Amino acid sequence: MRSSRDWEAPSAGARFAAWAGIAFLHVPVAIIVLYAFTTEDRSYDFPPPGLTLRWFALAFERSDIWAAMRLSIGVASLATAAALVLGTLAAFALARSRIRGKNALTLLFVLPIALPGIITGIALLAAMKLVGVEPSFWTIVAGHATFCMVIVYNNVVARLRRLPQSWIEASMDLGADSWQTFRRIVLPQVATALLAGGMLAFALSFDEIIVTIFTSGHQQTLPIWFFNELFRPRDRPITNVVAVLVIAVTLVPILLAYYLTRPATERD
Amino acid sequence: MTAAIEFHDVRRAFGTIVAVDGVSFAIEPGEFFSMLGPSGSGKTTCLRLIAGFELPDGGQVRLDGIDVSATPPYERNVNTVFQDYALFPHMSVLDNVTYGLRVRRVAAPECRRRGEEMLALVKLADAGARRPAQLSGGQKQRVALARALVNQPKVLLLDEPLGALDLKLREEMQLELRGLQRRLGITFVYVTHDQGEALSMSDRVVVFNRGRIEQLGSPQAIYAQPRTAFVAGFVGAANVIDGRYAVRGEHIGVAPAGSPAPEGAVRIEGTIVDTQYQGAVRRWQVRTDDDQLITATRPEGEANTLHREPGARVALSWARAHQIPLAAD
Amino acid sequence: MAAAAFATASRPLRAASTFFFRRQALAVYLLLVPPLLWFGTVYLGSLFALLAQSFYAIDEFTATVVPRLTLKTYAQLLTQPANLDIVLRTSEMAIAVTIAAAVVAFPIANYMARYARGRMKAFFYVAVMLPMWTSYLVKVYAWRLILAKEGILSWCLGALGLDGALAALLRAPGIGGPSLSSSYLGMFIVFVYMWLPYMILPVAAALERVPANLLSASADLGARPSQTFWRVMLPLAMPGVAAGSIFTFSLTLGDYIIPSVVGAPGYFIGMMVYQQQGTAGNIPLAAAFSVVPIVLIGIYLALARRAGAFDAL
Numbered sequence: 001m002r003s004s005r006d007w008e009a010p011s012a013g014a015r016f017a018a019w020a021g022i023a024f025l026h027v028p029v030a031i032i033v034l035y036a037f038t039t040e041d042r043s044y045d046f047p048p049p050g051l052t053l054r055w056f057a058l059a060f061e062r063s064d065i066w067a068a069m070r071l072s073i074g075v076a077s078l079a080t081a082a083a084l085v086l087g088t089l090a091a092f093a094l095a096r097s098r099i100r101g102k103n104a105l106t107l108l109f110v111l112p113i114a115l116p117g118i119i120t121g122i123a124l125l126a127a128m129k130l131v132g133v134e135p136s137f138w139t140i141v142a143g144h145a146t147f148c149m150v151i152v153y154n155n156v157v158a159r160l161r162r163l164p165q166s167w168i169e170a171s172m173d174l175g176a177d178s179w180q181t182f183r184r185i186v187l188p189q190v191a192t193a194l195l196a197g198g199m200l201a202f203a204l205s206f207d208e209i210i211v212t213i214f215t216s217g218h219q220q221t222l223p224i225w226f227f228n229e230l231f232r233p234r235d236r237p238i239t240n241v242v243a244v245l246v247i248a249v250t251l252v253p254i255l256l257a258y259y260l261t262r263p264a265t266e267r268d
Numbered sequence: 269m270t271a272a273i274e275f276h277d278v279r280r281a282f283g284t285i286v287a288v289d290g291v292s293f294a295i296e297p298g299e300f301f302s303m304l305g306p307s308g309s310g311k312t313t314c315l316r317l318i319a320g321f322e323l324p325d326g327g328q329v330r331l332d333g334i335d336v337s338a339t340p341p342y343e344r345n346v347n348t349v350f351q352d353y354a355l356f357p358h359m360s361v362l363d364n365v366t367y368g369l370r371v372r373r374v375a376a377p378e379c380r381r382r383g384e385e386m387l388a389l390v391k392l393a394d395a396g397a398r399r400p401a402q403l404s405g406g407q408k409q410r411v412a413l414a415r416a417l418v419n420q421p422k423v424l425l426l427d428e429p430l431g432a433l434d435l436k437l438r439e440e441m442q443l444e445l446r447g448l449q450r451r452l453g454i455t456f457v458y459v460t461h462d463q464g465e466a467l468s469m470s471d472r473v474v475v476f477n478r479g480r481i482e483q484l485g486s487p488q489a490i491y492a493q494p495r496t497a498f499v500a501g502f503v504g505a506a507n508v509i510d511g512r513y514a515v516r517g518e519h520i521g522v523a524p525a526g527s528p529a530p531e532g533a534v535r536i537e538g539t540i541v542d543t544q545y546q547g548a549v550r551r552w553q554v555r556t557d558d559d560q561l562i563t564a565t566r567p568e569g570e571a572n573t574l575h576r577e578p579g580a581r582v583a584l585s586w587a588r589a590h591q592i593p594l595a596a597d
Numbered sequence: 598m599a600a601a602a603f604a605t606a607s608r609p610l611r612a613a614s615t616f617f618f619r620r621q622a623l624a625v626y627l628l629l630v631p632p633l634l635w636f637g638t639v640y641l642g643s644l645f646a647l648l649a650q651s652f653y654a655i656d657e658f659t660a661t662v663v664p665r666l667t668l669k670t671y672a673q674l675l676t677q678p679a680n681l682d683i684v685l686r687t688s689e690m691a692i693a694v695t696i697a698a699a700v701v702a703f704p705i706a707n708y709m710a711r712y713a714r715g716r717m718k719a720f721f722y723v724a725v726m727l728p729m730w731t732s733y734l735v736k737v738y739a740w741r742l743i744l745a746k747e748g749i750l751s752w753c754l755g756a757l758g759l760d761g762a763l764a765a766l767l768r769a770p771g772i773g774g775p776s777l778s779s780s781y782l783g784m785f786i787v788f789v790y791m792w793l794p795y796m797i798l799p800v801a802a803a804l805e806r807v808p809a810n811l812l813s814a815s816a817d818l819g820a821r822p823s824q825t826f827w828r829v830m831l832p833l834a835m836p837g838v839a840a841g842s843i844f845t846f847s848l849t850l851g852d853y854i855i856p857s858v859v860g861a862p863g864y865f866i867g868m869m870v871y872q873q874q875g876t877a878g879n880i881p882l883a884a885a886f887s888v889v890p891i892v893l894i895g896i897y898l899a900l901a902r903r904a905g906a907f908d909a910l
Contacts, residue, residue: 018708116851174368
């Protein structure tokens, strides 16, 4: 029963605090977008003296940005593909099984996001030094696949745990073997979780810097390009434009992932 | 004639919990067979062993005389109606019903014909294009039934299929299920914890407790001759006196304290704990002087002159013929 | 009858299906082989390599790593006051950020879990998730713009006539600095901002699970709203706060970008790791330094587990 007691309706203070918090989360992103259009090219003067689209045109002509972008997309695609395979296998194995050591494995598979990224980074570097592997495109992919796998694993495991066991039993009861059950019942139910996991993994990899710095050597992914630019503020307006581009590239998969996994209560 | 289903000393444990502990029984073809027991008694595990969702750790399960102890569900000619119906939400009602035919690669027109036939049988001829989410509980129940029966199984397993329905719908469905079973002549194995349901629908009932069979017999035998204190208490809530015999509440008379015992009857005095009006009957709960709680059920209006308030003294009596001797547990 | 009834029974896929149906544990282990092989070699292997490196030491004359097990590097880490300062400074920041994030997150989580309905609720969840997933570096960069001397925050405070207050705050010892973008206060604000969604989401999840009638019951039993909050809401939200704090604590401990982009002169653990492996070329010391957050997080996880944090994950 919902009564109309005073604590049931949010007080003005509660409402204000919530909206202020949301604003706090979004203002910095909005400001970046604003600065991409400022005519000022030396300092961070606020408010901007004027607005222009000039920097976008300049940024599009920069081959170093395009090269970094291509590298980042390549890394993210491969890391996501590897993560989808490995994370899905792990999720299917652990979602419902009762094998020994399951808890330890479950913990192991979330370790790369439970521990700070710098530990993954320095650990990979330490291993590379020990084994004598030179940093390359492939070492970046290997590092990214490790934490991307966790994202896919989490998404798929969550969906599998919500999939009633009785659906699978009903399918087998009606004459479908494991493959038919997988294709006709399980896959349609987890497909969106797989897709969402893949999207998030891509967004995460595309944007990753903490691990990448340790495994990339002289390769420049877009975040590394951006990071170097922060200490070399010659091309401030270009940096602002790239910031907006990065937001745009990661926004689409994130919104899609949300749309694909939103709880049923939020659907119309 | 070979039994439709046979259990030979079947055992199934989950970790340290023994769900089914050396159970043997046989179900005849065409029988309406109920498995009755409280939750955790092993009845559902037995059903799952027949369906093939569980494989026995020991002993043998036979269908039609063939050992299926290692046969997966999709190779058993047995279908199940699930407690939660387990309808596939991403398929239409018709696609749900024809699922079993489609995975066996029956041609599409044949699938459609048989699916529609089945939907007509469960009075849902117009619902084929709908999604399960658009159906009421009772309708989902019928779709689940049609989806199982379309495969022409030799045995239909029903796992508390009416549990989620309200009382009126449940009684309707009980009649319908019983009629369907007679018409189709296939074996029904019905799991329930509702003793009334088991007694009214079944040819035979098996009562489970703690992974073992307490008693197997006709509904009449289970009710009139409970073999153990557990069965006497679980089926029809009989009074167990001194742990040695059972007496049904409707066979116990209530009279003023000090009144003489009828001939050939057992008489015992006690104080009223409470009495409850239940429509046609009234329940009298009496604590005897040797501290046993006995419930008598008398037609309402009888013994009206008696004091009914808690604490009042009354005499209980029953004919010796109504004492059902119990086996030791 | 079973075999005869199904013509498909002889197909190899079905045979394989039946084989694994009877040996479900085997199927699970087979599924686990590729991810475990990958994880075991790449991730766990690396962690062991890290641990091994931390027990090596650098030769001071040749500046090369001597692959012989020694405790020299740990001794160096634990005895030099400058290094201990770094550990202490980082831990203090992580704790301060965690507390602040919990305080700021609670009203937002509370509102979205208990008051927002339907579309509004969806809006709030998206509004929290979007900034969480927005590029980490871009957000750090945005704060550099905001906190800069000539940036938006100074401008706003100036417009409100509060520039004097800001100057006073920046003169405060311990948290101040020449400008917000090079002070511990600025760094603290950025950390809280960056990890806030990681706190909001688990707290909201915990509050979503508090049945509304529990709060009705509390009010019904005569509790004032503030009493209901302190005695019912907060204890039930604690597992969510603990779960969120694992993220805020762990992420702050390991971060080296924020202290180097927005920050004061004092070093943090992450920066030390980064610098030691990079310019200094001292991988053993970098490895030893990175073991510190692992130990701290281990201690923290043990405490959080006691508070029931893992039930809300």
